[in-house]
Amino acid sequence: MPNLEARLDRLGITIPEAPKPVASYVPSVAVHSGSLVFISGQLPFEKGKLMATGRVPGQVSIETAQKCARQCVVNGLAALLGEIGSFERLRRVVRLGVFVNAGEGFAEQPKVGNGASDLLVELLGENGRHARAAVGVSSLPLDAPVEIEFTFLVD
Numbered sequence: 001m002p003n004l005e006a007r008l009d010r011l012g013i014t015i016p017e018a019p020k021p022v023a024s025y026v027p028s029v030a031v032h033s034g035s036l037v038f039i040s041g042q043l044p045f046e047k048g049k050l051m052a053t054g055r056v057p058g059q060v061s062i063e064t065a066q067k068c069a070r071q072c073v074v075n076g077l078a079a080l081l082g083e084i085g086s087f088e089r090l091r092r093v094v095r096l097g098v099f100v101n102a103g104e105g106f107a108e109q110p111k112v113g114n115g116a117s118d119l120l121v122e123l124l125g126e127n128g129r130h131a132r133a134a135v136g137v138s139s140l141p142l143d144a145p146v147e148i149e150f151t152f153l154v155d
Helices: 004-010 062-084 109-128
Strands: 030-033 036-042 090-101 131-137 146-154
Touching: 004 109, 030 062, 036 062, 036 090, 062 090, 062 109, 062 146, 090 109, 109 131, 109 146
Parallel strands: 090 131
Antiparallel strands: 030 036, 036 146, 090 146
């Protein structure tokens, strides 16, 4: 994606260093298989801290959860960049798995996921469109409101 850095800059988004895992799995949080790169679930860490904690919508508003989902994208792109070395190799987003720390009866997980999906389309245009699952779960690591896993197509 030759213009991805310019689009990130225009939006005021800085790609951090690739996040470190918070559990026992591949240290780089990415597995490259053929032309696909699978990124482990990313939490909404910003400058080393979770942006929010708790369940949606009781403790975390849908709007805040959407912002958290956007940060998960930033962290997912950081993990991707750490794996492939340059966004020039990125061809498209294939799939997202969005997990929402959902309060009882909450059924608007797709709205939370749109925070991530909308940013990817804004950054990558048609190549940012993807398949997606958005599901509610009873808890997430560190009580994060959202966690997102990614599959990218690369050269």
